[in-house]
Structure formats: structure tokens, C-alpha cells
Amino acid sequence: MLNLYGMSLSEIEVLFERWGEAKYRARQLWEWLYDKRVFDFDAMTNLPKALRIRLAAETTLGVLSIAAEQSSYDGTVKRLYRLPDGQLIEAVLMEYDDDRRTACISTQAGCVMGCVFCATGQMGFSRHLSTEEIFEQAVHFATYLAEKGERLSNVVLMGMGEPFHNYEASLAAIHRLMSDLGIGARHITVSTVGLVPEIRRFAEEGLQVRLAISLHAATDEERAALLPVNKRWPLADLLDACNYYIHKTGRRVTFEWAAIAGENDTPEQAHALGRLLRGMVCHVNIIPLNPTGGYSGDPSSNAALDEFIAILEGYGVNATVRVRRGIDIDAGCGQLKAKIAQQGE
Numbered sequence: 001m002l003n004l005y006g007m008s009l010s011e012i013e014v015l016f017e018r019w020g021e022a023k024y025r026a027r028q029l030w031e032w033l034y035d036k037r038v039f040d041f042d043a044m045t046n047l048p049k050a051l052r053i054r055l056a057a058e059t060t061l062g063v064l065s066i067a068a069e070q071s072s073y074d075g076t077v078k079r080l081y082r083l084p085d086g087q088l089i090e091a092v093l094m095e096y097d098d099d100r101r102t103a104c105i106s107t108q109a110g111c112v113m114g115c116v117f118c119a120t121g122q123m124g125f126s127r128h129l130s131t132e133e134i135f136e137q138a139v140h141f142a143t144y145l146a147e148k149g150e151r152l153s154n155v156v157l158m159g160m161g162e163p164f165h166n167y168e169a170s171l172a173a174i175h176r177l178m179s180d181l182g183i184g185a186r187h188i189t190v191s192t193v194g195l196v197p198e199i200r201r202f203a204e205e206g207l208q209v210r211l212a213i214s215l216h217a218a219t220d221e222e223r224a225a226l227l228p229v230n231k232r233w234p235l236a237d238l239l240d241a242c243n244y245y246i247h248k249t250g251r252r253v254t255f256e257w258a259a260i261a262g263e264n265d266t267p268e269q270a271h272a273l274g275r276l277l278r279g280m281v282c283h284v285n286i287i288p289l290n291p292t293g294g295y296s297g298d299p300s301s302n303a304a305l306d307e308f309i310a311i312l313e314g315y316g317v318n319a320t321v322r323v324r325r326g327i328d329i330d331a332g333c334g335q336l337k338a339k340i341a342q343q344g345e
Contacts, residue, residue: 001060004033005139006132021051033061034180037139037146062136077144083109083133087126090160091137093144096323101145102154105137107170108161113193114228115214117258117295120160128166134173135180142181155183158191158212164198171202174209185209191256196233199241203248211245212285213238215255217264218272226264235276243280252281257319259300259308260289270308274315284312284319 004012013026025047032044039061041052067088068080075095080088087109094102111118112125134157142152155177157163163170170190177183189210192199202211217223217230224230230238242253255277259265273284286308288299300308305321312319 002058003061003063003132004029004055004059005062005136006130019051019054025051029055033139034182037143039143062139063133064136064140077141079140081137083129089129089133089137091141092159093141100153101141101150102156103138103141103152104156104159105134106159106161107134107157107163107166107173111161112165113162115193116226117260117289117297119290122295128169129161131169131172131176134169135176138177138181138183152181152183154187154189155181156189156191156212158189162193162195163190164192164195164202167198167201171205174207189254193227193229194233194238194241195229196237196241199238200244203241203245208249208251210251210254211242212254212256213242214258215273215284216258218269218276222264222269239276239280242282246281252283255282255284257284257286258289259286259305259321260297261300261304263297265300265304265308267307267311270311271315274312274317277312277317278315280317282317284317286319286321288321 002015007015009026009030012029013023016026016029017023028046029044032038032047038044041047041056044052047055063084064081066079067082070078072078077093079091079093081091082088089106089109091106092104094100094104096102106129108128109126110124111120113121115121137159138152138155145152157170157174174188174190177188178185185208189212190202191212191214193214199211199213214227215223216226218235220230220234223235233241245251246253257264257273263269277284286305288305289297290299309319309321
């Protein structure tokens with residue numbers, strides 16, 4: 001079966017030519033898939049019935065199947081997808097009051113980076129996803145929203161896996177998000193734990209895509225205890241690469257900070273972070289920790305975070321607390337897969 005979501009318009013034109021169909025039929029199909037976001041061949045009414053029957057028989061719209069789905073009281077939808085080889089990946093759709101509809105998608109099945117507080121990091125690495133497997137996660141949410149008269153507005157590569165460890169496929173998926181789904185570059189965010197060579201490489205791509213860095217600690221000793229990647233690329237190297245990215249793109253960098261009660265939410269940590277980032281064109285996105293079974297930390301209190309932000313402001317470093325979404329449905333990266341795996345055992 002041919003996966004239409006893995007084909008370009010020109011490839012579909014070649015396919016239709018081989019089938020004896022007019023070239024413009026490929027454009028019609030493309031509009032159904034990516035402009036109207038329709039998933040059902042029978043609904044593609046301007047295509048001849050014989051062509052629709054053949055499409056249903058010889059092609060498929062993607063390779064992902066839903067293994068589990070959860071919906072939150074706040075509108076968040078989390079899906080666990082099964083790939084053809086049996087691997088499981090997660091994707092989350094988050095709805096916000098300002099009409100943003102954001103898909104958080106995965107780039108790998110599992111992750112090799114081993115961040116201690118992350119459910120995905122705790123389960124290890126299985127394999128990279130293909131460009132089509134990454135892109136399709138966003139397509140399915142775009143189609144889901146279109147059925148409700150809504151539009152997918154933002155995409156973050158911040159789900160399972162390290163996007164820059166799967167650089168080529170992640171970059172190709174970003175280009176397809178822009179060209180095929182019409183998501184603007186400034187509405188796409190790629191998150192990395194800090195692969196320094198790839199940050200520099202990404203700076204050279206000439207994209208206006210947002211870059212987010214998983215920071216979580218302000219000293220090498222403390223960061224290495226949470227993120228093993230810091231042993232290879234310490235903070236000095238990481239910040240040097242971030243400044244290079246800012247210089248090349250004119251874009252600010254977002255630093256992700258998983259706030260862990262009593263560990264990295266203290267005034268001492270706030271002062272250390274303020275000194276580290278002072279003068280940099282950046283923003284700190286504070287995310288109260290999503291508890292996981294493999295890590296004993298707890299999320300920070302509102303009072304601790306208020307003090308933390310006030311200290312950063314004294315250094316001229318802007319910070320906000322990200323609204324937590326889907327807490328009641330294990331929306332944190334890797335949590336649903338871990339739960340399903342535990343139930344299976």
C-alpha cells in the first residue's frame with residue numbers, strides 16, 4: 001500500500017499519470033488532504049468514484065494507528081500511536097483560551113538522552129521516526145480539528161525523543177509542516193537537550209523556527225545530574241552555541257526549566273540562573289514538573305515560582321510559568337506509553 005502522506009504532489013502526479021488519470025486530479029486530492037484536511041476518500045466528491053475506489057484499495061493515509069487515547073477536562077487530547085513495527089509513540093493536542101491549537105509531536109520511539117525526570121528517558125531508545133511518521137502526527141490532529149471547524153495553529157517537536165538526534169528527518173518534517181500544512185515557521189518550535197553541533201547547524205538553516213533548550217539547572221554539576229548530555233557539552237559550550245544561533249537568526253532562545261520542588265526552584269538556583277543568562281536574548285519557560293514513576297521529585301509550589309521569577313527579573317531575565325495541560329491524563333512525555341506498558345505487564 002502506498003502511503004499518500006509520504007508522497008509529494010509531484011509523486012502523486014506521476015502515480016495518477018501511471019493510472020491514466022489527468023494531472024489535475026493530483027492537485028484535487030492534495031487540496032482534500034492538506035487544505036480541507038479530509039481523511040475519508042468517499043468525502044472527496046470532485047474525484048471520480050472509480051478513482052476513489054482505487055485510492056481506497058491501493059493507498060493508505062498514513063501508517064499510524066491509535067493504540068490509546070485520553071481526553072482531559074481542559075480540552076487536551078493525548079494519543080498513543082502504534083507504528084507498523086509495533087513501536088509506540090505519543091502525540092498531544094493542547095487547546096488554549098486564545099484559540100491556539102498546539103500539537104506536541106514525537107521524533108523518536110523512546111530516547112537515548114536519559115534525562116532522569118523524563119518518562120521517555122527512563123524507557124530507553126528504540127529507533128528514529130521517519131519524516132512521514134513525524135509529519136503524520138500533526139496531520140491527524142489537523143484533520144481532527146478541521147472536523148470541528150478549527151485549525152491547527154502551532155506545532156512543537158517536544159514529544160518523545162530528541163529532534164536533533166534525528167536531525168535530517170526532523171528538519172524534513174519541519175519543512176513539510178510549513179509547505180504542506182501551512183504552519184508558519186514562527187509557530188513551530190523544536191526542543192533539544194543541548195546537542196551543540198546540531199544547534200549550530202540549525203542556525204545555518206535560515207529558518208525562523210523557534211528553538212527551545214532543556215536547561216533545568218544553572219551549574220554543570222547540577223545539570224549533569226539531571227541531563228547526562230551536559231557531561232559531553234557543558235554549559236559554556238551550550239550557551240556559546242545558543243548565542244551563535246541568536247546572532248545568525250535574530251531570534252531569541254527559550255530555555256525550558258522543569259521546576260522541581262526544593263531542587264532547582266530555590267533562590268540560590270534563581271540567582272545562579274540569572275547570572276548565567278544575564279544579557280542574553282532569551283526567555284525562561286518554567287514548567288512545573290510532571291511526576292513520573294521513575295523519579296521522586298515533586299512540582300514546585302506557586303509561591304516558590306513567584307519568588308524564582310522575581311529574582312530572575314532582577315537580572316533582566318524574562319520568565320513565565322507555562323500553563324500545565326492534561327495533568328489528569330498523564331500528558332507529560334512518555335507517561336501514557338509507560339502506563340500502557342505497565343498494564344500489559
